[in-house]
Amino acid sequence: MKILAISGSASRLSGNYYLLQAIADLWKDQTEVEVIEGLEELSLFSPKKLETGSPNEIKLVKDKISTADLVLFATPEYSNNIPACLKSLLEWCTASGEFHQKKVIPITFTPHEPRGKYAMQSLLMSLQALNARVLVQMTLYKTEVEIESHKIYLPEELKALFLEALQMCK
Template structure:
């Protein structure tokens, strides 16, 4: 199964990217997981851009979504919402339908509870507008994992939760 993992952070090599890398490593024998962390390079969406043509980086990303069997989104919470780069990506995909009926597992990866709750609500609203097929969603906190030299190691509990979620695919 081909899974596209999207880091919703404005920081390309931040903790959400490292969290997805830990998932990729933990499940490499069962799933092909590629990580996309270039949302900060997307131009700001404007309907005017659509008439001028889709920028190459955005079109390549849209192709990756279409080719994926499922999408895993990991996002932090910025000011009780999803980061602007993630919202911008969603806006680029609003009219073209890449997320329609696509299997999605959204995760908030934040420092501690209850952080992430508002971001998850916002993300779910947007995914619903895109007609995405959200299979499950959940928060994971940095207190649930171990960080060593910026690499994240998943606990047995987190691995089990992720395994159960991925089996829904």
């Protein structure tokens, strides 16, 4: 099984990236996981750009999405929504269909409750429009994990939850 983990943050090497790294480390003996850092370098979507074809960096990410068996998202919440860079990536995939029936696990990872609620709603609406298969959704908070020197340590109950999610995907 091949998993693509996408940090939806506009910040390179954000907490969402480190969360995905912790999940990838947990799953490394059972599957192949590639983690994509923040999306801030990707070209913003516009219909005019689409007319001339996707830029190379977008094609590369779309190819990775196409070949993945599962796409795992971790996103912060910006102004009660997903970051513009994540929305833009999803818009690049609208016409070309990379997410059609693709297995997806969306995660919001924010500092504390109730943040993440609106980002999850927005992400789910976009994934529904793309006809993705959302297997499970998760809302996590930074208070639930231990963060030390740009590394996230998952507590045993979250490890069990993520291992169960992986088994559900197979």
